[in-house]
Amino acid sequence: MSSSSRAVARLSRVAGHIATSKPSTRLSSSSAAAIKMTHTRKHKVAIIGSGNWGSAIAKILAENTKQHTDIFEPEVRMWVFEEDYQLPSSHAAYSESEHSKPRKLSELINQLHENVKYLPGVPLPENLVADPSILSAVKDASLLIFNVPHQFVSKICDQINGNILPYARAISCIKGVDVSHEGISLFSDVIGRKLGIYCGALSGANIASEVALEKFSETTIAYDPPGTLTPLPEEFPVINHALWKSLFHRPYFHVSMIHDVAGTSLGGALKNVIAIAAGFVDGKGWGDNAKAAVMRVGILEMRKFGLMFFDSCKSETFTEESCGVADLITSCAGGRNHKCAKLSVLQKRPIEEIENEVLNGQKLQGTLTAKEVNEFLKARGKEDDFPLMTIVHKILIGQAKVEDIPHVI
Ligand SMILES: NC(=O)c1ccc[n+]([C@@H]2O[C@H](COP(=O)([O-])OP(=O)(O)OC[C@H]3O[C@@H](n4cnc5c(N)ncnc54)[C@H](O)[C@@H]3O)[C@@H](O)[C@H]2O)c1
Numbered sequence: 001m002s003s004s005s006r007a008v009a010r011l012s013r014v015a016g017h018i019a020t021s022k023p024s025t026r027l028s029s030s031s032a033a034a035i036k037m038t039h040t041r042k043h044k045v046a047i048i049g050s051g052n053w054g055s056a057i058a059k060i061l062a063e064n065t066k067q068h069t070d071i072f073e074p075e076v077r078m079w080v081f082e083e084d085y086q087l088p089s090s091h092a093a094y095s096e097s098e099h100s101k102p103r104k105l106s107e108l109i110n111q112l113h114e115n116v117k118y119l120p121g122v123p124l125p126e127n128l129v130a131d132p133s134i135l136s137a138v139k140d141a142s143l144l145i146f147n148v149p150h151q152f153v154s155k156i157c158d159q160i161n162g163n164i165l166p167y168a169r170a171i172s173c174i175k176g177v178d179v180s181h182e183g184i185s186l187f188s189d190v191i192g193r194k195l196g197i198y199c200g201a202l203s204g205a206n207i208a209s210e211v212a213l214e215k216f217s218e219t220t221i222a223y224d225p226p227g228t229l230t231p232l233p234e235e236f237p238v239i240n241h242a243l244w245k246s247l248f249h250r251p252y253f254h255v256s257m258i259h260d261v262a263g264t265s266l267g268g269a270l271k272n273v274i275a276i277a278a279g280f281v282d283g284k285g286w287g288d289n290a291k292a293a294v295m296r297v298g299i300l301e302m303r304k305f306g307l308m309f310f311d312s313c314k315s316e317t318f319t320e321e322s323c324g325v326a327d328l329i330t331s332c333a334g335g336r337n338h339k340c341a342k343l344s345v346l347q348k349r350p351i352e353e354i355e356n357e358v359l360n361g362q363k364l365q366g367t368l369t370a371k372e373v374n375e376f377l378k379a380r381g382k383e384d385d386f387p388l389m390t391i392v393h394k395i396l397i398g399q400a401k402v403e404d405i406p407h408v409i
Pocket residue numbers: 049050051052053054055080081082118147148149150152173174175176206207208209361362363364365
């Protein structure tokens with residue numbers, strides 16, 4: 001084992017996340033029936049985050065808590081990073097007396113049942129309550145769903161540390177990695193370590209706007225808790241694969257449950273870097289064959305990265321699950337990272353300028369991830385093992401050109 005993978009394995013153990021070689025499980029859509037009905041308490045669900053994906057997932061959660069009231073409290077709290085928002089006069093609910101000035105986004109969401117800024121045009125269930133106080137949002141929640149751009153996670157965990165149920169369990173829907181001088185960590189591990197709870201991961205080929213419009217897609221949830229957690233009181237329904245499936249699965253959003261948290265998280269994080277390369281190639285107008293070459297090399301580098309640095313990572317997660325190759329394909333076709341990279345080539349402008357101009361407050365994850373992954377690889381002398389991810393970072397910082405991409409394919 002290399003020194004870096006030893007360091008990573010140490011970090012994983014500190015986080016209490018030691019992967020096993022358990023096989024993946026695929027559950028039937030009637031998994032709610034598989035949950036024993038001997039409990040007297042129900043799970044309360046909170047979602048931390050209300051951006052584009054945060055709101056789309058919150059909609060799913062609220063639909064399912066309303067449907068499975070034997071397992072879940074119907075009300076879902078959604079933490080909103082508060083901001084003022086001016087409702088456009090073209091909005092159907094606009095009234096001169098109420099909306100002529102900017103209003104708090106959380107108030108608008110609760111009044112209109114729509115996240116008018118980050119998921120406009122999509123009705124949200126009325127049992128979804130926007131909450132600008134993070135402590136109030138997570139209070140008494142036994143199921144915590146983290147869904148914010150990855151750069152904000154650490155601070156959020158610091159804010160809620162000590163204010164959550166000790167037996168809560170979490171799922172991270174975040175696509176990114178945490179790089180520090182100690183090494184690289186999955187956000188599921190960061191959340192678990194900072195809060196002293198267990199956190200699994202959800203990731204898949206899931207463009208938020210499509211999921212929100214209930215166009216069919218599938219996703220992967222990885223959940224593999226160690227046996228050393230603060231026990232869940234017996235009054236609650238047990239938190240297992242069947243329970244998570246009841247919370248996330250919809251007729252239009254199919255869930256595959258597996259145990260490989262590292263592979264699931266890394267697929268979502270690293271494809272964002274490859275999607276930038278695909279956007280560069282499309283910006284140049286090199287065609288679908290060139291983009292396919294980028295995607296082929298991209299999935300190989302993603303898998304190599306996982307297997308080299310995370311002991312628990314499984315090859316098949318990248319090739320067989322939605323969080324692997326399928327997410328890479330959709331992101332290289334219709335994702336924000338691809339779109340902004342393409343526009344930056346077409347308009348010959350930095351990608352950050354494009355991000356600020358066209359995303360209306362939504363955040364790219366690939367630019368920061370390219371930098372973070374490069375820092376990690378460079379410190380270990382491994383840049384040459386990952387030439388595509390390395391060249392993307394160099395193009396972003398002006399040390400290479402898009403024309404250099406074919407040389408690393
Ligand atoms: N949008 C998608 O299609 C999609 C799909 C799957 C996964 N993801 C992943 O889900 C995660 C969340 O993405 P998203 O699309 O919901 O977010 P987003 O891109 O819409 O980002 C905007 C959100 O960030 C919040 N924010 C801004 N500044 C903040 C701060 N200082 N502290 C805390 N929050 C702040 C905003 O209030 C808003 O809720 C990301 O890791 C992303 O890669 C996104």
